[in-house]
Every structure is written in structure tokens, then in C-alpha cells.
Amino acid sequence: MTLAVAPEFQLRVRRDEPMSRHTSWRVGGPADLFFTPRDRSDLAAFLAKLPREVPLTWVGLGSNLLVRDGGIRGAVICTHGAFTQLDRRAQQRVYCESGVPCTRLARQCSAWGFGQAEFFSGIPGTLGGALAMNAGAYGGETWRYVRSVDVIARDGSCRTRPVTEYQASYRHVAMPANDEWFLAAELEFPLRDPAVSGTVRALAQRRKDTQPLGEWSCGSVFTNPPGDHAARLIEAAGLKGFRIGGAVVSEKHANFILNEGSATARDLEQLIAHVRATVQRVHGVTLVPEVRVVGETL
Numbered sequence: 001m002t003l004a005v006a007p008e009f010q011l012r013v014r015r016d017e018p019m020s021r022h023t024s025w026r027v028g029g030p031a032d033l034f035f036t037p038r039d040r041s042d043l044a045a046f047l048a049k050l051p052r053e054v055p056l057t058w059v060g061l062g063s064n065l066l067v068r069d070g071g072i073r074g075a076v077i078c079t080h081g082a083f084t085q086l087d088r089r090a091q092q093r094v095y096c097e098s099g100v101p102c103t104r105l106a107r108q109c110s111a112w113g114f115g116q117a118e119f120f121s122g123i124p125g126t127l128g129g130a131l132a133m134n135a136g137a138y139g140g141e142t143w144r145y146v147r148s149v150d151v152i153a154r155d156g157s158c159r160t161r162p163v164t165e166y167q168a169s170y171r172h173v174a175m176p177a178n179d180e181w182f183l184a185a186e187l188e189f190p191l192r193d194p195a196v197s198g199t200v201r202a203l204a205q206r207r208k209d210t211q212p213l214g215e216w217s218c219g220s221v222f223t224n225p226p227g228d229h230a231a232r233l234i235e236a237a238g239l240k241g242f243r244i245g246g247a248v249v250s251e252k253h254a255n256f257i258l259n260e261g262s263a264t265a266r267d268l269e270q271l272i273a274h275v276r277a278t279v280q281r282v283h284g285v286t287l288v289p290e291v292r293v294v295g296e297t298l
């Protein structure tokens with residue numbers, strides 16, 4: 001069934017857009033509709049005219065997303081390339097829109113002399129994705145620095161919510177409302193402590209040495225269980241190098257699953273399930289996927 005789109009958006013909405021172009025695993029079937037808004041009023045108008053029954057999926061840089069081979073029914077809203085504003089507000093406050101890459105946020109905060117924002121340099125996604133995931137690295141975590149967020153609802157209405165309306169924990173955020181998405185956040189950082197910056201550089205180098213960066217992955221597939229590391233459990237279960245089709249458990253870091261070039265989403269999902277089942281059997285630990293799986297199977 002072809003989804004109807006308001007005439008003013010016809011030429012700007014891509015139909016049957018391969019999601020493999022928008023995910024760091026380079027897999028994923030077609031999205032019915034793929035829309036990159038110009039700004040928030042453009043998005044508000046698009047949403048207001050989109051029939052309520054059309055499901056929405058939001059995508060930033062797709063660095064934590066497994067899109068199944070059958071693709072995504074409904075509309076995908078892409079924030080990367082949209083929502084790019086990044087400003088200094090008060091002395092130590094930053095206003096950052098959700099499509100801004102975390103690496104750009106880290107660089108700009110460093111140029112402004114802010115500390116503790118360096119951890120964003122380890123996250124290859126957008127601020128919107130980091131807010132949704134409570135992304136973290138090197139001991140830092142996104143929501144520790146959030147003061148308020150601008151959100152948009154399914155009907156296109158926008159509002160600002162204070163941080164107190166959210167409950168963030170390890171790679172999880174409890175939202176005050178369903179069907180709301182992040183447009184921007186106001187963040188606050190302390191001034192830079194030079195000693196800490198040096199530490200982050202050393203950690204970044206260590207990460208390069210221990211993780212298969214530059215290959216097709218979504219970073220860590222599973223969250224770390226309390227008091228342990230998913231990578232240690234997977235390696236101890238003898239799964240390094242284990243493969244299904246074109247998907248393989250990294251030899252360098254066992255919590256990374258790589259697409260060697262020919263993997264389908266099905267290969268990746270089956271390998272994730274195999275790793276989970278094996279770790280459960282060998283260690284009695286249930287691993288929780290960090291990666292978000294969306295879309296339809298073929």
C-alpha cells in the first residue's frame with residue numbers, strides 16, 4: 001500500500017529508502033517514507049499532516065540500530081543533517097540540537113573551555129541518539145549534563161521539559177510521555193580540568209587499541225551486566241570469531257559483532273541470539289542487548 005503524503009512534501013520524501021545507507025552496520029531493508037526535515041516547524045507541519053496511524057521511527061546516525069531486512073513500515077524521521085544548531089548560552093551552558101554529531105559537540109565544548117564533555121568524542125552518533133540511549137563513555141554519561149530538553153509530539157506540538165521529568169540509568173531513559181522525541185537539549189558542563197583531558201586522550205588511545213573501530217558494527221551489542229563485562233563473558237564462552245553468514249564476533253573485542261561485508265540483518269540477529277543463548281548456558285547470565293532492533297523480517 002502506498003502511503004499518502006501532503007502535496008508540499010511529495011518531492012522531499014524519499015520512498016523505499018534503503019536503511020542500509022543510514023546504519024553503521026550497513027544493513028536494513030527499505031523504509032516506506034524517509035524524511036529529513038529542514039527545521040522544527042517543517043517537521044511540525046509534516047507530522048501534523050501525516051495520518052495518525054502511520055508509525056514513526058527516528059534515526060540519527062544509525063550507530064545503535066539493527067534494521068531488519070524487510071525494512072520499516074511507516075515514516076522514518078532522520079535528524080542527521082537536520083537540527084544542527086549548537087550555541088553557547090550562559091557561562092557554562094550549551095544549547096545543542098538533536099542532529100548534531102556527538103563528536104562535534106565534544107570538539108566545540110573543548111574550544112569553549114568546558115570540561116567533562118570529552119566523553120562525547122567516543123560516541124559516533126547524534127545528540128538525539130545519545131539522549132535516547134543515555135550514551136556514555138570513559139565514565140561520562142549524557143544525562144548527567146542535561147538541564148532541559150525540547151521535545152516534539154506525534155501531532156507536531158513542541159515543548160520544553162526540565163531534566164527532573166526524566167529518570168536516566170545505565171543506557172536507559174524513562175520518558176514522561178510516549179510518542180515524544182528529542183529536538184534539542186540544554187547541557188551544562190564545568191570548566192575544563194586539564195588533568196582529566198589528558199586521561200580521556202589516553203582512554204581514547206586504549207579504545208583504538210582494543211576495539212575494532214573503522215569496521216561495520218554498532219559498538220557494544222550488549223550492556224554490561226552488574227559487576228561484569230559482556231565482552232569477558234562472551235570471550236570466556238569461546239565465541240570470539242564465531243560466525244553466521246557474513247556476521248562475526250570480533251576477535252579484537254568480543255562484545256562487537258561485525259558485518260564483514262555480506263551480512264544480512266538476519267545473520268546479525270541470529271548471531272546475537274546465539275551469543276545470548278550460549279552465555280546463558282555457559283555462565284547462567286542473561287545478556288541484555290544495547291542495540292535497538294526495528295523493522296520487519298523478510
Ligand SMILES: Cc1cc2nc3c(=O)[nH]c(=O)nc-3n(C[C@H](O)[C@H](O)[C@H](O)COP(=O)(O)OP(=O)(O)OC[C@H]3O[C@@H](n4cnc5c(N)ncnc54)[C@H](O)[C@@H]3O)c2cc1C
Pocket residue numbers: 024057058059060061062063064065079098122123124125126127128129130131132133134135136137180181182183213214217218219220292
Ligand atoms: C564503533 C562504535 C562505538 C560505540 N561506542 C559507544 C560508547 O562508547 N558508548 C555508547 O553509549 N554508545 C556507543 N556506541 C553506540 C551508539 O553510537 C550510541 O548509542 C549513540 O548514542 C547512538 O546515536 P545515533 O544518533 O546513531 O542513534 P541511532 O542509532 O540512529 O538511534 C538509536 C536509538 O535512538 C533513537 N533516537 C535517535 N534520535 C532520536 C531523537 N532525536 N529522539 C528520540 N529518539 C531518538 C532511535 O529511534 C533509536 O531507538 C558505539 C557505536 C559504534 C558504531
